[in-house]
Amino acid sequence: MRRRTFLQAATALATFGITGCTAPEGVPADRLARLARGVNMSHWFAQAPFSRATLQSRHAADEFRTLRRVGLSHVRLPLDPYVLFSERNPDRLDPDRLPLLDAALDMILQAGLAVIVDLHPEERFVDRLATDDGFVEAVTQFWRALAKRLSARDPGMIFLEALNEAHFDDPPRWEAVLRRLLAAMREGAPRHTLIASGDGWASIDGLVQLTPVADRNVVYNFHFYEPFEFTHQGATWGYDMWRHYRGVPYPVDAARISAALALIDNPRAREEIRFYGQSGWGAARIEQRLDQAAAWGAQHNVPLTCNEFGVYRLITDPADRIAWLTDVRTALERRRIGWAMWDYAGGFSLTRDGMNDRALDNATLQALGLQATGGLSLPGA
Template sequence: MKQIFTSLLSLTLSCCTVASVIHLPSAVANDTPPPQFTATDINHLLDLDTRLMQLTNGINLSHWFAQSSNYSDARLNSFITQTDLATIKSLGFNHVRLPVDPVLFLNQGNPSDLNAHYLQHLDRALNLILDNDLAVIVDLHPNSSFKERLAKDDGFVAQISQFWGSFAQHLSHFDPERLFLEVLNEPSFNWYLPENPVERWDWVQNQLIDSIRAYAPQHTILATGHDWNNIEGLLQLTPIADPNVIYSLHFYEPIVFTHQGTDWVHEHLSYIRNLPYGVDDDDCEQVLSQISLQKAVDLAYGYCQEEWDRDKIKARIATLAAWTQEHQVRVVATEFGASRFWVNPEDRFAWTQDVRSVLEEYNMGWTLWDYTGNFALAPKTDGTRLVDPQLVSALDLEPEQEVFQPPQSVPEPSAIAGLALMVILAKRKLNRV
């Protein structure tokens, strides 16, 4: 079972046609030497721990600029609004992660030219986020075919390196203390390359980071491993030779539990529902008796035998914590969560609480997946997004007020810092005593 789920399948999403473009300076377009680091730039690198205080607790704004087949002006302007961002801030989050599909901005004929129309929408969104006193991770979040081309096509790697240079130059105008650049979401090179996926991704990621760093010398970059941002991929990664890089973890273990009832990771999971978290033989037997597909029964049975609990989660994350100590690097969990449709609310609460508390114990910031979608904190009910107070409790947030029913109708979605972080967590605990 573990071999089956060492990889997560990404959704293959519809691409939009790139039309109007904006021309960037010749330093990008004509391959002239990029700007060099200055003493001021190096001084910025010394403030990494302070920057990471912006990433202690956050949430993903999925299905806005990625994972959708509809990128109309009306939808981009209304999918996430001022009310949503004010709610997120009021709940106690200090940052968001914004998945962005590069296809919206990319002109493959000239990767240095970015789509001006979508850049305007992105700038509006970023300003809205920052104006609500939220930091933001800009996450390059392409579909599967894009990642497969990176895995297999050197020419495409060169194109996307050039694209990232232009994109980074555009984003470099935003405050480097509050805007972070994530190289690529879930590279999944092991899915496309049976041999040497680690070496290939190390090379590709360094190519992309070199381009980003050339045109955004002050911004912190988020890197990851060759597979799906999981622990094993990070453990096999050669750390980047750049002191202003942190590492992105996705934690969905055990995936048979977190993704039960879904079909995009593996079709057999869609047959499994209401599987409990923790050791409960009676509940497991009841769930097993209701599964109609034998292969799904086998998956669920294997999960029940593993007896997941907080100690097991802690043991998994401890291996990564040891890696961070060995290499003197930092990790942020930029995704974790469990499906809201087929996971019992009490089990979802317990798993979320355990993962969140273990991440904090190891001084790793976290970003919940997601605000609205299949794992949502604020699912849509009768045209209104309603915040789940139980999930807020599991996250141990400190809302500025009781914000559990934002009065807003919205379109339906298509789907750590070292010592400083320890001080903040300690203060939160003291405030509750």
């Protein structure tokens, strides 16, 4: 009964509009332009232990100036809610850590880059949203408070993303939660552009099941890592078979698939890569997948962005990685879909070796259509 009431309330929000606050009619063109090309600043305010030293020193102003100089227009800043959030006092932002977020935003904005503030929790946080209405209410209060705090900043430069990669396996439940979060965000930040994604880890399949909200100042987002057999080979998190994949090529090539199979000793992984060899993945298949997202956006007359895509670098053939990045980036731009690569200095990095060598990788820059540079190496990096 409680869940039915929750869903009915969310349906009412959808019917009458998510808020009584006024917002621009549609997303202003200059804001969409700022979402054109970006990169994710991973392992900073999310995916890393919280410490004042780390939050203060992980990145420097010169890095963001360099990112702007090579042609990026924004960065996506993943924010673990627990940096600022207390379930006991959800509308109170942690006063000790809030200045650290403010300082990071100041540094990025001063470089001329826009910022997506992306609520980027660990899986157990998302799991609770999928099952616990009381927790949804607490997170709703938190987003209202955070949006109100961020509303003092230029709405043309700060974007607010409701949640990273919901995976409820229940699209109606996620849509109900999403509408509540967006309503609270709009109440806190009446003029800012919001970003929403579908269920299924922000997949295209999840996107096309969404019904857009009445608020027109919302950008709809998806993530793209297909085919995972290629982009996540060697990864030690997520799906267990990824760690067994070796030598997986892009685009698919029969001779190279045979060579890959000789490197893989796990029977199930071998079978999956054998099947991948029959999939036809290449530029045309990528175009077809992105056409599904573009068609949904056109049907609903809403703007789209893809603010995660990339290839794990550990064992992937560098030339294949560059080919995939080039194909995805050019396909997105042909459809006027803004993008943000995952990530700046982690396992998928725009830099030459994650945080160990923060010189920008020229081949990756060229694949993204950016200006090649000698890069930036910080003292002690």
